[in-house]
Amino acid sequence: MNLTLKIWRQKGPQEKGKMVDYKVSDISEHMSFLEMMDVLNEQLVNSGEEPVAFDHDCREGICGMCSLHINGEAHGPDRGITTCQLHMRMFKDGETITIEPWRAKAFPVIKDLVVDRTAFERIQQAGGYISVNTSGNTQDANAIPISKHAADEAMDAAACIGCGACVASCKNSSAMLFVGAKVSQFALLPQGQVEAVDRVKNMVAQMDLEGFGNCTNTGACEVECPKEISLENIARMNRELVKASLIKF
Amino acid sequence: MSVLDSKVPKGPIKDKWTTYKDKINLVNPANKRHIDVIVVGTGLAGGSAAASLAELGYNVKAFAYQDSPRRAHSIAAQGGINAAKNYMGDGDSTYRLFYDTVKGGDYRSREANVYRLAEVSANIIDQCVAQGVPFARDYGGLLDNRSFGGVLVSRTFYAKGQTGQQLLLGCYSAMNRQIARGKIEMYNRHEMLDVVKVDGKARGIIARNLITGEIERHSAHAVVIATGGYGNVYFLSTNAMGSNATAAWKIHKKGAFFANPCFTQIHPTCIPRSGDYQSKLTLMSESLRNDGRIWVPKNMDDVKGIQEGTLKPTQLKEEDRDYFLERRYPAFGNLVPRDVASRAAKERCDAGHGVNATGEAVYLDFAAAIERYGTEQAKIHGVSNPTKEKIIELGEAVIEEKYGNLFQMYEKIIDENPYKTPMMIYPATHYTMGGVWVDYNLMTTVPGLYCIGEANFSDHGANRLGASALMQGLADGYFVLPYTIGDYLADDIRTGPISTSTKEFDEVEKEVKDRIDFFMNNKGTKSVDHFHKRLGKVMWDKVGMARNEKGLKEAMAEIKEIREEFWKDVKVPGSHNEMNLELEKAGRVADFLELGELFAKDALVREESCGGHFREESVELEGEQKGEAKRKDKEFAFVSAWEYKGEPADAVLHKEQLEFKDIELKQRSYK
Numbered sequence: 001m002n003l004t005l006k007i008w009r010q011k012g013p014q015e016k017g018k019m020v021d022y023k024v025s026d027i028s029e030h031m032s033f034l035e036m037m038d039v040l041n042e043q044l045v046n047s048g049e050e051p052v053a054f055d056h057d058c059r060e061g062i063c064g065m066c067s068l069h070i071n072g073e074a075h076g077p078d079r080g081i082t083t084c085q086l087h088m089r090m091f092k093d094g095e096t097i098t099i100e101p102w103r104a105k106a107f108p109v110i111k112d113l114v115v116d117r118t119a120f121e122r123i124q125q126a127g128g129y130i131s132v133n134t135s136g137n138t139q140d141a142n143a144i145p146i147s148k149h150a151a152d153e154a155m156d157a158a159a160c161i162g163c164g165a166c167v168a169s170c171k172n173s174s175a176m177l178f179v180g181a182k183v184s185q186f187a188l189l190p191q192g193q194v195e196a197v198d199r200v201k202n203m204v205a206q207m208d209l210e211g212f213g214n215c216t217n218t219g220a221c222e223v224e225c226p227k228e229i230s231l232e233n234i235a236r237m238n239r240e241l242v243k244a245s246l247i248k249f
Numbered sequence: 250m251s252v253l254d255s256k257v258p259k260g261p262i263k264d265k266w267t268t269y270k271d272k273i274n275l276v277n278p279a280n281k282r283h284i285d286v287i288v289v290g291t292g293l294a295g296g297s298a299a300a301s302l303a304e305l306g307y308n309v310k311a312f313a314y315q316d317s318p319r320r321a322h323s324i325a326a327q328g329g330i331n332a333a334k335n336y337m338g339d340g341d342s343t344y345r346l347f348y349d350t351v352k353g354g355d356y357r358s359r360e361a362n363v364y365r366l367a368e369v370s371a372n373i374i375d376q377c378v379a380q381g382v383p384f385a386r387d388y389g390g391l392l393d394n395r396s397f398g399g400v401l402v403s404r405t406f407y408a409k410g411q412t413g414q415q416l417l418l419g420c421y422s423a424m425n426r427q428i429a430r431g432k433i434e435m436y437n438r439h440e441m442l443d444v445v446k447v448d449g450k451a452r453g454i455i456a457r458n459l460i461t462g463e464i465e466r467h468s469a470h471a472v473v474i475a476t477g478g479y480g481n482v483y484f485l486s487t488n489a490m491g492s493n494a495t496a497a498w499k500i501h502k503k504g505a506f507f508a509n510p511c512f513t514q515i516h517p518t519c520i521p522r523s524g525d526y527q528s529k530l531t532l533m534s535e536s537l538r539n540d541g542r543i544w545v546p547k548n549m550d551d552v553k554g555i556q557e558g559t560l561k562p563t564q565l566k567e568e569d570r571d572y573f574l575e576r577r578y579p580a581f582g583n584l585v586p587r588d589v590a591s592r593a594a595k596e597r598c599d600a601g602h603g604v605n606a607t608g609e610a611v612y613l614d615f616a617a618a619i620e621r622y623g624t625e626q627a628k629i630h631g632v633s634n635p636t637k638e639k640i641i642e643l644g645e646a647v648i649e650e651k652y653g654n655l656f657q658m659y660e661k662i663i664d665e666n667p668y669k670t671p672m673m674i675y676p677a678t679h680y681t682m683g684g685v686w687v688d689y690n691l692m693t694t695v696p697g698l699y700c701i702g703e704a705n706f707s708d709h710g711a712n713r714l715g716a717s718a719l720m721q722g723l724a725d726g727y728f729v730l731p732y733t734i735g736d737y738l739a740d741d742i743r744t745g746p747i748s749t750s751t752k753e754f755d756e757v758e759k760e761v762k763d764r765i766d767f768f769m770n771n772k773g774t775k776s777v778d779h780f781h782k783r784l785g786k787v788m789w790d791k792v793g794m795a796r797n798e799k800g801l802k803e804a805m806a807e808i809k810e811i812r813e814e815f816w817k818d819v820k821v822p823g824s825h826n827e828m829n830l831e832l833e834k835a836g837r838v839a840d841f842l843e844l845g846e847l848f849a850k851d852a853l854v855r856e857e858s859c860g861g862h863f864r865e866e867s868v869e870l871e872g873e874q875k876g877e878a879k880r881k882d883k884e885f886a887f888v889s890a891w892e893y894k895g896e897p898a899d900a901v902l903h904k905e906q907l908e909f910k911d912i913e914l915k916q917r918s919y920k
């Protein structure tokens with residue numbers, strides 16, 4: 001395949017960026033999207049130009065490092081996968097592909113396609129944990145039975161990889177799906193109950209502080225989420241928040 | 250006497266750890282506040298260590314090259330984590346886990362360390378459940394277990410196919426709690442480029458801020474390296490793109506011995522390479538071998554037809570298929586350990602029977618399992634005289650329930666439906682048992698410098714069993730290091746903060762900066778990847794699944810040549826004071842180019858076959874085991890610990906003799 005790529009280039013956080021056109025040829029349909037980007041970068045390095053910076057690491061859809069808005073869609077045209085799992089057979093010979101970074105106020109661009117997602121870190125630090133010491137003085141793992149349904153549902157929520165596609169695909173740049181997933185995981189487990197009230201309040205407060213927008217129930221996040229995290233998690237978080245607001249210590 | 254002191258405590262193996270813990274020096278809580286610890290790496294090992302040390306009261310600085318601790322490559326582990334809980338009541342025990350690990354490692358690990366690992370394993374599960382890790386459960390609400398290759402009990406805990414992810418998120422949440430309390434200072438997007446020693450002790454590191462390019466000095470009373478394995482020395486592996494050996498190699502060059510570099514695990518079930526553009530390989534979990542049958546066509550005509558695409562595997566009659574694992578190892582069949590399965594696949598492909606265009610793939614076929622499960626289901630659901638279609642439909646549903654996510658992953662990559670046509674698989678580099686040498690305290694040969702997780706060599710001998718790496722990482726970080734490091738730090742309570750304005754920091758920082766300047770000014774003609782791929786090819790061809798003297802000697806010479814060419818001709822665009830991914834890669838590949846040569850040298854010296862290390866000269870010549878790997882316990886029951894002396898070829902070998910007091914040495918037989 002021969003392709004034209006329109007890619008966002010931006011030298012640094014303070015600089016202005018712009019779209020730049022590149023051509024790549026002899027792309028195999030069996031390549032992954034990022035391997036196609038490798039081909040482009042090898043080409044750029046060989047001609048003495050700076051390669052395009054993009055985030056990636058595991059290249060198997062689990063670390064959450066890769067991002068990219070491809071032809072206007074977070075993680076590209078396929079469903080239930082990350083950019084690193086996208087394959088070139090999804091594209092046609094001669095096609096022009098537009099590649100941009102995540103766009104959100106809370107995710108400033110660092111360079112080219114790389115954005116700063118540390119806002120997510122600070123939300124997790126605000127309460128995304130159970131306060132248990134790692135000393136080993138815990139009770140036996142089977143002391144509290146947990147229904148298989150609750151455990152499975154908690155697992156589905158916990159599958160979030162923190163990639164930020166939900167934010168990038170939301171017209172309000174809301175982080176509700178990401179935060180809802182974490183709140184839900186703990187809300188579904190007995191271990192998470194003790195701190196439930198503070199957790200949801202603190203995480204949501206931090207989310208607002210970071211400049212993420214409100215949720216207006218458009219549902220774009222669920223569609224683009226590579227782990228198919230369900231909107232149900234946002235509903236559960238809202239219920240937790242209401243519950244928390246009723247409790248006065 | 251050897252310069253190596255393993256510091257294994259005296260006494261019966263069962264009591265060693267407990268007695269030792271009782272007598273070890275402690276640092277009182279008020280003093281911990283005055284002690285700083287650097288932890289490099291935040292995977293399961295580093296993450297659990299950072300959280301635990303911070304909780305004890307030390308001031309922790311943690312480093313990772315990704316933009317969050319949650320993205321360390323531990324996240325990619327699929328299958329599960331072992332623990333001797335004996336929840337299944339199938340006779341599991343600390344001793345049995347210990348025994349399986351030593352035997353599985355082909356008797357090349359240190360007994361006392363492995364026993365301790367088995368001993369603390371049960372506690373790991375308690376800890377993780379308390380953190381909210383959503384392990385799989387049965388309908389009664391209790392934890393579920395599965396079974397893995399090479400053992401006879403079910404002791405593997407799992408969270409769907411994402412066990413590593415969930416365990417790492419557990420660690421990450423424990424870290425976040427300490428970050429919020431100000432006890433951990435987290436340095437994301439930072440790469441450690443060297444260690445700084447003061448008066449012979451590790452007292453700090455030099456790191457590069459990967460966003461600004463700034464070179465930073467960080468000091469501490471002790472430094473912990475938890476940077477993962479070096480599998481990317483092969484270029485292609487199941488590791489993450491950024492997985493590297495830089496931290497481990499840099500400390501090696503500053504005095505930490507490097508142990509058993511040639512012990513590397515080649516995993517049999519990975520998705521084969523499809524072309525030269527391939528950037529990494531994807532693992533298909535070992536659990537698939539429970540139901541998949543591995544085969545290649547018997548006749549070369551069929552092979553040709555399949556390779557050219559004129560013949561489909563499903564068209565081949567039973568008698569024209571060679572189920573080579575079942576043929577060679579009737580007792581264990583498709584469930585032989587990883588090293589054995591990998592070599593057998595390679596042997597068939599080398600003989601020309603490979604089933605894809607590159608000739609490097611074998612089939613993993615689920616048709617028989619689908620039929621078996623389908624028939625069973627038909628009986629259970631009372632379907633009388635089920636049609637073939639019905640049986641297949643029922644059987645496929647069972648397979649989907651068990652391996653659905655893996656099948657989907659396969660289909661996304663290969664674009665073939667593995668329910669309808671056999672999967673293609675081929676071995677790939679997966680895990681490195683070798684690593685930085687450490688004593689019982691997990692301290693390297695440099696005082697105050699520790700190494701944990703996959704980066705050290707300690708527990709898996711010459712071959713690692715499935716689901717044991719996650720166990721080791723968390724054991725090291727949650728339960729071992731927090732005790733042993735206190736013993737060392739007890740002497741440091743009056744030291745006070747370590748200054749970074751000293752000549753020791755000046756010197757190391759200069760080395761680091763000089764190297765970066767060199768890359769930026771070299772103006773060569775070839776990309777970093779060009780050299781990395783060439784190194785990978787030599788490693789795979791000559792230091793891969795089967796090794797011999799001639800090939801290893803050639804490999805050493807060739808790697809040296811590539812390295813020299815690299816330094817002359819590598820090209821790194823951009824500048825040093827900004828985010829520069831090519832510069833990051835250049836530094837990592839430079840280190841792999843040295844490590845690769847030591848790796849080959851280690852393989853050359855070890856003139857025996859054991860675990861993942863197969864020397865063609867060392868095979869059984871007769872009897873039932875004819876053609877199988879031959880271990881030589883009399884000459885080689887030792888750990889090779891290499892001391893750096895300039896060129897990798899000049900490294901000096903120190904031997905830690907292994908003693909087996911609690912387990913009898915036997916040949917592994919899977920016939």
Ligand SMILES: Cc1cc2nc3c(=O)[nH]c(=O)nc-3n(C[C@H](O)[C@H](O)[C@H](O)COP(=O)(O)OP(=O)(O)OC[C@H]3O[C@@H](n4cnc5c(N)ncnc54)[C@H](O)[C@@H]3O)c2cc1C
Binds near residue numbers: 289313440489492704
């Ligand atoms: C695909 C796959 C599946 C697996 N499945 C299983 C399984 O089912 N069960 C099992 O037990 N094991 C499994 N393993 C093995 C296991 O996952 C690893 O051995 C283990 O997670 C390693 O953990 P670690 O903490 O030592 O290192 P890692 O998780 O690799 O972490 C390394 C850390 O070091 C950091 N780092 C590296 N270099 C530097 C540097 N120079 N400066 C700063 N930071 C640095 C990284 O940022 C990262 O935080 C699997 C491995 C793979 C690849």
Ligand code: SF4
Binds near residue numbers: 159165221224
């Ligand atoms: S909810 Fe989905 S899209 Fe959002 S961060 Fe998690 S995995 Fe990514």
Ligand code: FES
Binds near residue numbers: 056061064
């Ligand atoms: S690179 Fe890890 S999810 Fe894409």
